[in-house]
Amino acid sequence: MAVITESIVAPVERTQGYWSGVARRFRRDPVAAGCAVLLLLLILAAIFAPYLGLADPYAGSMARRLRRIGTPGFPLGTDELGRDMLARLVYGGRLTLFLGITPVVAAFSIGTVLGLVAGYVGGRTNTVIMRLVDVFFAFPSVLLAIAISGALGAGIVNSLVSLTIVFVPPITRVAESVTASVRSLDYVDAARASGAGAFTIVRVHVLGNVLGPIFVYATSLTSVSMILAAGLSFLGLGVKPPEPEWGLMLNTLRTAIYINPWVAALPGLMIFVTSLCLNLVSDGLRSAMNVRD
């Protein structure tokens, strides 16, 4: 022991932190990293749309309806009212991504808290929370979103609320099951045996081990949320024309599918690419977070 006491005061050789390890492993996955870059570009383009020197997304002209992709001045053609597709797609990303991400973030916060309480406390509390959640599970998510949106009335805020309500139950369920499995591990028992209170144990020992999986699950919901939001707009329950939003654009361009199919498919392509990227990124995160690899 006398030999070692010298080094007790010596600086500790710290290995990399957990999150820097995750970032390193994530970067090594070319597909996930590429998708993350693409998503980032989409988000940046949406945020800085007014500064990109694009055409006015609302300015239409009957003289230049449904131009093809590659028409001079309209790199991605024009829509059924002669509006520039490139501008509308970039501006459309603002609402679409906002509507896709916000409900998931809100549901993530609410669902995580509910799931943590249900999973950690267990017993009656668990039964009450989880049976309530099951009630929402009885309805298909699209139907539930439409029903709530319909009851609240059309509009962006209402569709945000309805989508949040739709996503709370699945996130709660995942949070509950992850928490319950962590709770039964010996290190939680060891923490209890050291006399720590429930709040401290959840903060130090449970949260860090459950947030990762819940977060990964939530990212995979973002694509669903985006599609649902687009669906609500498609049904006239979300965004109203002439706002550019991918779901709404897909709906209005539907009539032009035989005239100019490539232009008509563009909003759908954007939804497809974005949700695919979100799924691949969440997949990449899942494997990057697996410490035992």
Add this chain to the structure above:
Amino acid sequence: MSATDLAPVAPLPDRGGPQQPLVIARDLRRHFPIRSGFFGRRTGTVHAVDGVSFEVVKGETLGIVGESGCGKSTTARLLVGLIALDEGDIIFDGDRLGDQLSLRELRRGVQMVFQDSYASLNPRLTIEDSIAFGPKVHGMGEGQARRRARELLASVGLEPARFAGRYPHELSGGQRQRVNIARALAMAPRLVILDEAVSALDKSVEAQVLNLLADLKEERDLTYVFISHDLNVVRYISDRVMVMYLGEVVEIGPAEAVYARKAHPYTAALFAAMPSMDPDARTEEPPLAGDPPNPIDPPTGCRFHTRCRFAEAVCAAVKPALASVPGEARGGEARAEAHVAACHMLVAGSGHSAAGGAA
């Protein structure tokens, strides 16, 4: 390690004196309800621990052995307060848990080392943080807790500068179990419960950890409850041995006496299942057939009578009490040192043909 340095989580003082057992467990009972159906009706009860009484003398190592499912681990968890008691008393150095001693105080005095060295460490915390957690919960400052963690790492044989900042998955099983021991010691406990603490390690590492445990015990004046299914290890480390079967104690006594005499037929069967090093002493026929009976509906009388070679009518009818094993020199002198077993064959006039009239 100076005493002032560790003030907030200093070892608890001895209260009852050397004669007072560190732990008296009196008639511990823990039943787990089995619920089923929509309303969670109670449809059965697992008698995990059913009337277990024993004492842990200060400074000794009490080994607990028995088949899996016999209630060893439940007993351990009851002692640390991880599971609430249904009935019975735990008296820690003269103070009864509940009215004279809070759960939080009990946990200062009793710590546990778990079997699964990986599951018992938070994968997101460095081992230094894991060890420092307990002392911090009890009000020790950040810097001081870290210093204690590093001192403990050194005393369990892990160089602090190399290991303090590592994560559990960067350590081997033996190293992780050393960390778990350090974490238990961080609370300066008087009793450490080792629940299969070395069972998952390979033999050479197991031996090292056992030696470490022996050193720490001497250094820190600890008392151990050592739970294992490895009878050789229990014999090596224990002063006294307690044999459990289906949630009950069937035999307790000094290790050598129990190993020599095997007063209860179950103890004899259990020890006969121990592989021998001598090829001439092979086990030719299984000492015991079948699985232990279902703890949901345990047999009446002596719980072992369904598998016992010597079972007679009285065994199914009357539950035998722990009685001192006849012919033991130390039997009955000091209670804690007595060799006792729960079998009708040991009690004269019990009605069993092997007991005799006045043995």
